[in-house]
């Protein structure tokens with residue numbers, strides 16, 4: 001797990017990302033901060049759409065930013081939802097994260113408005129996953 005100063009930095013990135021969220025339909029803002037294997041932090045926010053299913057989750061935006069930067073492995077993600085909720089990545093995002101993660105090592109940290117936290121590994125949230133290994 002990340003040390004406290006890295007966690008604080010990631011929390012700031014995730015909160016800033018959430019502030020940029022475009023969520024006029026659900027009014028549910030989400031911010032994510034993804035830690036690349038090189039130590040860089042990539043932010044993402046949810047971006048909704050009038051054609052509802054075309055909306056994109058915060059985690060997916062952070063993954064796109066990481067891949068665009070040329071990084072192909074991630075170590076963990078910090079997610080901030082609205083208010084007091086401690087939220088975890090949706091099912092689709094768990095699969096998307098799995099592509100660039102080692103599930104036993106990859107951590108998912110949920111933080112709420114009050115700073116309360118809960119942490120899991122991706123393996124705990126998404127066991128027995130389908131992965132690139134199956135196609136090798």
Ligand SMILES: O=c1ccn([C@H]2C[C@H](O)[C@@H](CO)O2)c(=O)[nH]1
Nearest residue numbers: 026028030046057058088089090
């Ligand atoms: O982990 C999550 C859960 C939900 N959302 C977004 C999708 C939608 O825009 C809004 C409500 O579901 O929150 C995320 O970005 N990440």
Ligand SMILES: [Zn+2]
Nearest residue numbers: 057090092093
């Ligand atoms: Zn999602």
